[in-house]
Amino acid sequence: MLSGVGFLAVVPVSAWSPLALTGLLAGLLCLDETAAVQSWLSQPLPAALLTGLVWGRPDVGLALGVPLQMALVGNLPVGQSFVADAVTATIAVTAAACRIPLAGLGLPVPGVPVDLALWGWLLLGAGLLSMLGHWVIQAERAAFGLWMHEGRSSLIDGDPGRLEHLHLRCLAVSFLRGSSLSLVAMLLVQGLWWPGFAHLGAPVHRGLGLMPFLLPGLGLGALAERYGWRRCGPWVLGGAGLALLFCRVVGP
Amino acid sequence: MKREPGLSFALRWSMFLRLLLLQASWNPQRMQNLGLLYCLLAWLRRQRTDTDFRRHFFRRYYEFFNTNPYLAGFLAGGLARLEADRRRGAAIPRQMLRTYRDSLGRTFASLGDQLFWLGLKPALTLIACLLALRGSSLAALALFVVFGVCQLGLRWWSLGVGFGSGMEIPGILAHPLWHAAIRVIKRTALVAMGLAGGVFAARYQCLGGGSRLAVFGMGIALGLLTPLALRRRLPGEIMLLIGFAVCLGLGFAISPAGG
Numbered sequence: 001m002l003s004g005v006g007f008l009a010v011v012p013v014s015a016w017s018p019l020a021l022t023g024l025l026a027g028l029l030c031l032d033e034t035a036a037v038q039s040w041l042s043q044p045l046p047a048a049l050l051t052g053l054v055w056g057r058p059d060v061g062l063a064l065g066v067p068l069q070m071a072l073v074g075n076l077p078v079g080q081s082f083v084a085d086a087v088t089a090t091i092a093v094t095a096a097a098c099r100i101p102l103a104g105l106g107l108p109v110p111g112v113p114v115d116l117a118l119w120g121w122l123l124l125g126a127g128l129l130s131m132l133g134h135w136v137i138q139a140e141r142a143a144f145g146l147w148m149h150e151g152r153s154s155l156i157d158g159d160p161g162r163l164e165h166l167h168l169r170c171l172a173v174s175f176l177r178g179s180s181l182s183l184v185a186m187l188l189v190q191g192l193w194w195p196g197f198a199h200l201g202a203p204v205h206r207g208l209g210l211m212p213f214l215l216p217g218l219g220l221g222a223l224a225e226r227y228g229w230r231r232c233g234p235w236v237l238g239g240a241g242l243a244l245l246f247c248r249v250v251g252p
Numbered sequence: 253m254k255r256e257p258g259l260s261f262a263l264r265w266s267m268f269l270r271l272l273l274l275q276a277s278w279n280p281q282r283m284q285n286l287g288l289l290y291c292l293l294a295w296l297r298r299q300r301t302d303t304d305f306r307r308h309f310f311r312r313y314y315e316f317f318n319t320n321p322y323l324a325g326f327l328a329g330g331l332a333r334l335e336a337d338r339r340r341g342a343a344i345p346r347q348m349l350r351t352y353r354d355s356l357g358r359t360f361a362s363l364g365d366q367l368f369w370l371g372l373k374p375a376l377t378l379i380a381c382l383l384a385l386r387g388s389s390l391a392a393l394a395l396f397v398v399f400g401v402c403q404l405g406l407r408w409w410s411l412g413v414g415f416g417s418g419m420e421i422p423g424i425l426a427h428p429l430w431h432a433a434i435r436v437i438k439r440t441a442l443v444a445m446g447l448a449g450g451v452f453a454a455r456y457q458c459l460g461g462g463s464r465l466a467v468f469g470m471g472i473a474l475g476l477l478t479p480l481a482l483r484r485r486l487p488g489e490i491m492l493l494i495g496f497a498v499c500l501g502l503g504f505a506i507s508p509a510g511g
Binding site: 031034035036037038039040041043045046049050058061062065066069070071072073074075076077082084086107108120123124127128130131141142144145147148151152154155156157158159160163164166167168170171174203204205206207208209210211213214215216217218219220221222223224225226227229232235236237238239240241242243244246247248251 | 272273275276277278279280281282285286287289290293296297303304305306307310311314321322369370373374376377378380381384385389392393396397399400403404438439441442443444445446447448449450451452453454455456458459464467468469470471472473474475476477478479480485486487488489490491492493495496498499500501502503504506
C-alpha cells in the first residue's frame, strides 16, 4: 500500500496547496516548541486549530485539539526525561482527519451525533505518534551534541562564522524534521490508521468511545497531583464551584 | 531604567533576535551553550577584536549553560555589559564572569520554571480550552497570540534591564514581586483547573447523563492516583495509553444495551 503510485494516490493534486501550508505550519510550530520564540502556539489546541483552519475545518481542529490539550496539560518541561513530539502528532492527525473527510467529528453538542469511537481512535493515534516522536527528538539532539563538538574548532581559530553556521544548521534541521515528519505521519494516519478503524471489534469501539470523556479528567488529575491536591484543593474547589454556578446560569 | 551608552538600538535588536533562538541547538551535554554564545556574538561582532581575544571569548561561553528562555534576556544583557566593561578596562576576572553566568542562570531557570512552566502554561492552556469549549475558538487562539507578544516584550525589556544593571542583577532578583507573581499565577492556574473541571462535568452531565460524567471522574482519579501508586510522574502520552487500556477494559465489560 505504501509504495509507488498507490501511496501517492492518497494525495490528490488539488490538495497540494493546503499540504504545503501544513508542512510549513508544522515546521514553524516545531521550531516554536523549543528552538525558537516559544510562543506556545505549538501547544496541541492552537496547533490543531491552525491546522484545521488551513484545511477549512476548524471544527475538526477543535475536536482533536481540546481533548489532546487537556490530556497533555500536565506535561511540563521541568525535570522531564521523556520528550514527546505532540506538535507533529497533533498536526498530522488533524490534517488527516480534515483530508479524509470525516462526518460526525466535532466537539459534542446536544442533538448533533458524533462518532465517538472514531474520535477516540484518532486521539489514540495522536498519542502514539507523539510517543514515537520521542526517539526522533532524542536522535536530533544527539546530532546537535555532535555538531556542538564540531564547533570546538572555533576555540582554536577564533572563527565566529562557524559557530553561527552550526547554530542555524540546527534550526534548519528542526524545521525540516517537523515539516517532513508531519506530512509523512499524516499520510500514515490517512493510509493505515484510519482504515484500521473498520477492522476493530464492537467492544474496542465501545472502549474508544469513552476516551474523549476520560482524557480531560486524566489531564486534570495529573495536574492536580503535580500541584499537590491537599494544599491546593480549596482553590480548585472554588473554581469548580464558580464553573457550576456559571453553567447553571448560562448553560454548559 | 538607565540606558547605557553601550547598548545601541541595533545591538539590542540583534541580540533580541538571536536570543529568540537560544535553544535552537539545545543538546544534552551542554544545553544552551551554543545558543548563549550565538546571542553574545551580536556584541562581539561589533568589537574590533583579534583572534586571541575571540578564542578566549569562545572558551568562556562554550561551557555548560542552562536557564529559562523567557528570562534569559537579563543574563545575556548582563553578560554583554560585563564584557563591555571588561573591554573598557574594568577589573572583572574571568572566574567572576563564569560564576555570574552559572549562578544567575540557575536562579533564572528556577524562577522561570515556577512562573512559566508550572504557573502560566497550565493557566493559559486551561483557559484557552474553556474558551474553545464555549465556541470561541478565535478567542482561544488570540490568548496564545497575546502571550506570544507579551513574552517578546518581556525578552526585549529584560535585555535592556540586564545590560543596564550589569553586576546589580541580583538586586532585581531580590524584588518581592517575583514571588508575588508566582503565587498569583499558580493560584490562577488552580482556579482555572477547577473551572475546567466544573465546565467539563456540567457539559458531560448535560450530554450523556451519569455515564460520561463517571468516565470523566474516573479520568481524574486515574490521573491523580497513578503517579502516587507508581511513585513517579508519567508523561501525558503514557497516561493516555493507560487511559486507553482502562477504556478498553470498560468496553469489554459493558454490554451494548447498557452502554
